[in-house]
Amino acid sequence: MVEPHTCRPSTRCCARRMARPARQRGKPMSRGERLRRALTELGPIFVKAGQVLSTRRDLVPADIADELSLLQDQVASFPGSEARAIVEQELKLPIGRLYAQFGETPLASASIAQVHAATLHDGREVVVKVLRPGIDAQIARDVKLLRSLGELAQRWHPNADKIRPLDVVAEVEKMLENELDLQREGASASLLKRNFASGVDLYVPAVHWELTSARVLTLERVHGISSDDIAAIDAAGLDRKALAAKGVRVFYEQVFRDNFFHADAHPGNIWVDPTRRDEPRFIALDFGIMGSLPEADQYWLAQNFIALFERDYARIAKLHVDAGWMPADVRLDELEAAVRTVCEPYFTRPLSQISLAELVVKLFQTARRFQLTLQPQLILLQKTLLNIEGVGRMLDPEIDIWAVAHPVLKRILRERYSPLHTLRDVRKQLPEWFHLAPRLPALVHDALQRVARGEQRLLADADAMSHQSRLVHRLLRMIAGCMLGATLLLCAVLLWALAPQHGPWLSLGLGIGGLIAFGFGWSRSR
Incomplete structure (x- = not known):
């Protein structure tokens, strides 16, 4: 189930509502609501700034953070004909050659881009995300203004050291820089999909790279229920308790197993698959902020x-x-x-x-x-x-x-952090160590000669130099032991495979010797 986003009302209508006295609307607005409405009126770049500020709950009062978390960057859509022209310009082909059908009415419209439904020539459904025309210049202009406001706040706000407005501006700039490159977003979606390749807990739509560029992103179209639509989830017969636990597990796996997590995981970007009753799962959308x-x-x-x-x-x-x-x-x-x-x-x-x-x-x-x-x-x-x-x-x-x-x-x-994982890391670094090992004594000798000639000032005292020398010798002993151990183990494997007539004992002896040499080399590095 894909539901179009509601476009933001016109600025003029919003301005009339803002100008209307609070008492005529029933009750006075809180300070958080006033700030949220002001940022909405100022435009998309300030909405982004408010979204970032809402995450700083260690600095911003809770009531303001709660209001700012409601900010949405949905704006009026731009014409579908312009979207079509951008797609053709970016992908260098007529729209009819690229897609069997391209819907000019957008499914969703936001401050940076909007999304259109399309169908490939083989019948598969996709969505096409297109950057707004002229968005780069608009963002650069608004960021410059936002930075000026941040500098004023940094100088004059009594709590500037706590709010750190320039840090907020820098975070907004970084976020927008990432969102303006749709090819980067596609790469993020591709990596997240690979991290959850089984698709049991989290499904990520596939990227169609042949139909993707810096300003156009084509993704597999998915259908789901927004994770905050509790009535629809219950109507689909899904186990909400299992889903909730799975969501927590998926978060920790993204952060601590993969070190790559979806950083804009609000309900609009996290859907629930209505077809998986026995094994409910989430569907991830919008990979601009990772x-x-x-x-x-x-x-x-x-x-x-x-x-x-x-x-x-x-x-x-x-x-x-x-x-x-x-x-x-x-x-x-x-x-x-x-x-x-x-x-x-x-x-x-x-x-x-x-x-x-x-x-x-x-x-x-x-x-x-x-x-x-x-x-x-x-x-x-x-x-x-x-x-x-x-x-x-x-x-x-x-x-x-x-x-x-x-x-x-x-x-x-x-x-x-298991021993097996540590050994894998060591194996990855061995080629680099082997490459550096023959050069280490010469590098140390050359450095000492330059110090002796006065060409390089000695920054460390004698104890520190002695410690560094011991570290170098330990590294050399470790590499020598590991190389000997690896050679013996390789000989044992080759002997076992190519000369079985010698019996297993010689291979076993070489293998044990290799393990002892490897262990000795490793222990000497400690």
């Missing part, structure tokens, strides 16, 4: 979640410092006490009533007193966590987020 984390942040964040699930407040405090998110001179006992003060009141409630997203937001607010430094990727993740938990609780108000998330995260970490 997120990933640096590997280090991913590890520290996962460990923080585990410690939070297990109420290990001392470990949470230590992890924040070890990750570099807080200064090293922070008193761990005070940070631990602050974390405990936030968390303990939550744990007096039934687990099904604890909002993990709300708790994370309050932890961020508390941590800011200890000079917490957050990366934009973590803010994007916070927004996604809020969206996913909201979808989960709409589907199943009694869902125990903790009971679902904890075992999933532990399983992912167990697999990701």
Whole structure:
């Protein structure tokens, strides 16, 4: 089931409603509603800014964040004939050669692009996403204005250090830069589809690359129910409790298994497949905003979640410092006490009533007193966590987020940081190590000679240089041991396969020798 989005009313009509006194409309508007309406009137770029600001619940008051989360960037559509012309210009063929049928009436219209239904010559249904004409120049003009407003706010707003308006503007610019490249969006959809190739939990429409460019994206057309349409989901006979739990699992798998997550997961972009009664699943749409984390942040964040699930407040405090998110001179006992003060009141409630997203937001607010430094990727993740938990609780108000998330995260970490996974990583890096190994002694010798001639200032003291030298020798011993071990293992396999007349004992002996050599080389690197 595909439902066209409702286009935004004309600016003039909206302006008349805004100008009408609040008392004539029944009740005064809240400050959040006034801000939301003002951003809507200013146009799409400011709507995007409000959407980003709504994710900063650690900085923005809750009532304003709630209102800003209602912002939609739906605008009046542009003519279908223009969309047709853009498609023909981008794909270098007449529309009739590209599609058997192209609907000029858009299915949906937003600030950056609009979507049209089409049919391929083999009968398959697709949707064609087309960037608005002149959108690049409009966005550049609006971003320049938005940056000027951000600079004014940075200088004059009394809470500028908390709101950080220039950071918000930078986040909007980055978001829009990604959304203006539809080929990038197609690549994101393709990767997400590969990560969930089975299609059991999450289905991602296929990209038709031969009909895709930077300004045109052609995707398989899918039919589903918006995840907030509870009546339609019930009418389809789907198990909402199973769906809610699956949504939480899919989120943690995206973030911690694949390190690539859908960062705009509101109900309009997350549908439910009405045809899968026995095994309900979600359908993902709109891949313009995707997120990933640096590997280090991913590890520290996962460990923080585990410690939070297990109420290990001392470990949470230590992890924040070890990750570099807080200064090293922070008193761990005070940070631990602050974390405990936030968390303990939550744990007096039934687990099904604890909002993990709300708790994370309050932890961020508390941590800011200890000079917490957050990366934009973590803010994007916070927004996604809020969206996913909201979808989960709409589907199943009694869902125990903790009971679902904890075992999933532990399983992912167990697999990701297992000895087998570590050996695979080592195997990937071996060619680079082998390439560098012969050059290391010469590089060290050359560097020492330059220092001795005064051509390069020695930045480290004698103890540090000695430590670096020991590290180099350990690396060389490890590489030598690993190479010897790998050679012996290869000889054992070849002997077993090509010369069975010598019996198994010689091959077995070589294999054991190879394992011992490999283990010796690895142990000498420790």
